[in-house]
Amino acid sequence: MQRIKVLIADDMKETVDLIRKVLNIEQENFEIVGEAYNGEEVLKLIPRLKPDVVLMDINMPKLNGLEATEKITTEFPTVTVIIMSVQGENEYLRKAMLCGAKEYIVKPFNYNALLETIKVTFEKNKARSVNLVTTLDEAKNAxxxxxxxxxxxxxxxxxxxxxxxxxxxxxxxxxxxxxxxxxxxxxxxxxxxxxxxxxxxxxxxxxxxxxxxxxxxxxxxxxxxxxxxxxxxxxxxxxxxxxxxxxxxxxxxxxxxxxxxxxxxxxxxxxxxxxxxxxxxxxxxxxxxxxxxxxxxxxxxxxxxxxxxxxxxxxxxxxxxxxxxxxxxxxxxxxxxxxxxxxxxxxxxxxxxxxxxxxxxxxxxxxxxxxxxxxxxxxxxxx
Ligand SMILES: Nc1ncnc2c1ncn2[C@@H]1O[C@H](COP(=O)(O)OP(=O)(O)OP(=O)(O)O)[C@@H](O)[C@H]1O
Ligand SMILES: [Mg+2]
The missing domain is CATH 3.40.50.300 (P-loop containing nucleotide triphosphate hydrolases)
Incomplete structure (x- = not known):
């Protein structure tokens, strides 16, 4: 099976490191292609790193996770966004879904739940992505x-x-x-x-x-x-x-x-x-x-x-x-x-x-x- 390419977006270095460790437990299934510390960086990295999945924090500087998700949904529709929120941010979750996020997980997360959520969400969206790839390749990104x-x-x-x-x-x-x-x-x-x-x-x-x-x-x-x-x-x-x-x-x-x-x-x-x-x-x-x-x-x-x-x-x-x-x-x-x-x-x-x-x-x-x-x-x- 092809590994799922994951881009981690969170302004907290500790969270990024933790996710790295968790995903590395299953290196045969996941490849971490990069990390970003704000929404703008995520958008810039996507064309180069071509992730399958973006794990996206909500509260980030410059461009927050919701705005970034909305842009990804229109500009890079084959990329699956999974929102990470902390408890108490539940009111954002509905918004996140409206912005085009495919799933969410609540921090602090259970390791197995994180791995499962990425796999299941990725698989669910794969079929849809295949249909979109041709149109996406035609548009350049200077x-x-x-x-x-x-x-x-x-x-x-x-x-x-x-x-x-x-x-x-x-x-x-x-x-x-x-x-x-x-x-x-x-x-x-x-x-x-x-x-x-x-x-x-x-x-x-x-x-x-x-x-x-x-x-x-x-x-x-x-x-x-x-x-x-x-x-x-x-x-x-x-x-x-x-x-x-x-x-x-x-x-x-x-x-x-x-x-x-x-x-x-x-x-x-x-x-x-x-x-x-x-x-x-x-x-x-x-x-x-x-x-x-x-x-x-x-x-x-x-x-x-x-x-x-x-x-x-x-x-x-x-x-x-x-x-x-x-x-x-x-x-x-x-x-x-x-x-x-x-x-x-x-x-x-x-x-x-x-x-x-x-x-x-x-x-x-x-x-x-x-x-x-x-x-x-x-x-x-x-x-
Ligand atoms: N490598 C070079 N060797 C010699 N002269 C140069 C070189 N590069 C530029 N110049 C000269 O420097 C002058 C200014 O160049 P240019 O108009 O490109 O600068 P600029 O930074 O765009 O200026 P401005 O602030 O007016 O926009 C020109 O007259 C050009 O001939
Ligand atoms: Mg000039």
Whole structure:
């Protein structure tokens, strides 16, 4: 018999450890594929870990177990959710069932009851799941990779554009590049498309609900890369609400393998929403002293937002040895590993921007360090 893949979601480490021990008693029947400490984490882990069953606590930070269950039921209907509640939370149980949970168990639980409940509930839902698998596979679930910095001009937009191009050339990956520097976005200029439609047109025309509707507003840079440009006027940002962004992002997530986002330097609610929903934040700095100072502050903000070091990756752009500071110094000062170092290569990068011809599109540049280092970084993102 195939083992049942279980994801444990509980904010109490002790409970998670206890469940682990119990399930390990029957290793021939259960495989623990992961653990999560809040509802948001559960939703992020499901596409990667593909659990059969989620054991879900109710009271968890960020997104509680009920909200998470509701999302799982619509987004991942083949996953069986079993709610774990403590005595006295009985009023939640009815709600849990309405949210789509298939069963519940009350803590502290009897070990055998826990094992039996998982087995029986899983078996009961298996037949139903089989019918759903085909439709589920068709919808994609894009990884969101966001470029951010706390100092302007460090190269976010150049990196976002060229990494999106690089990723789009890896085994048929479908990539969307979204210019979310809503005031001063300049990616349209970098690909020589001045009068193209922008995110403001999508929203003004009320076309945020489906991919079919948004498609005409995208610029197809190559067959696997589409770009949604930022508005051409800074004041347009006032007309772009978080609700619309959320809808657009959801539509894109179902249609692409990667969403690469370029951002402006701000912690607006839109930027925070994007950062929250990103699988990776690529925090760009240069070795220049003001940039390093602001990066240190920015990384502290990332930490206070609860993003771990696996999510926030530091990139040093325009690297040269002439600053007298090396990789090790930066890592030590920031207590943060450097994910990638992209060399300063002005003779390549600046003309590519001025001409509107991204350097990663030019095969002649493949031997250059700036190309190679970007390619190495993108390979690490493509897991
Ligand atoms: N690896 C590099 N080597 C040399 N110059 C670079 C490199 N990367 C970027 N630049 C230069 O840095 C400048 C700023 O780049 P870019 O516009 O991408 O930065 P940004 O962080 O998006 O800035 P903004 O804050 O304005 O959005 C550009 O003129 C570009 O030519
Ligand atoms: Mg920029």
């Amino acid at each position: 990884k969101i990779i966001t470029y951010f910095s706390s100092k302007g001009g460090v190269g976010k937009s150049v990196l976002a554009l060229n990494s999106a191009i690089t990723l789009s050339k890896y085994d048929e990956k479908k990539v969307l590049l979204m210019d979310m520097d809503l005031q001063f976005g300049d990616i349209s200029m970098m690909v020589n498309k001045y009068n193209a439609k922008t995110i403001l047109d999508v929203i003004d025309d009320g076309q945020v609900e489906s991919f079919e509707n948004i498609k005409p507003y995208l610029y197809g840079h190559n067959k696997n890369l589409d770009i949604l440009f930022a508005p051409s006027k800074p004041e347009a940002v006032e007309f772009i609400g978080l609700g619309s962004i959320e809808k657009i992002l959801k539509v894109f997530q179902e249609s692409y393998d990667y969403i690469i986002i370029d951002t402006g330097i701000n912690f607006s609610e839109t930027t925070l929403h994007i950062l929250d929903n990103s699988e990776r934040i690529l925090f760009v700095s240069t070795m220049e002293i003001v940039s390093l100072k602001n990066t240190k502050l920015g990384l502290q903000v990332m930490e206070s937002l609860g993003y771990d070091k696996d999510k926030v990756k530091l990139i040093i752009n325009k690297f040269t040895t002439s600053y007298g500071i090396d990789k090790k110094d930066v890592q030590e000062a920031f207590k943060h590993e450097i994910f990638a170092m992209i060399p300063h290569e002005e003779n390549i990068v600046t003309p590519s921007i001025n001409k509107g011809e991204p350097y990663s599109d030019n095969p002649k540049h493949q031997k250059l360090k700036v190309w190679k280092s970007l390619d190495t970084m993108c390979k690490q993102l493509n897991y």
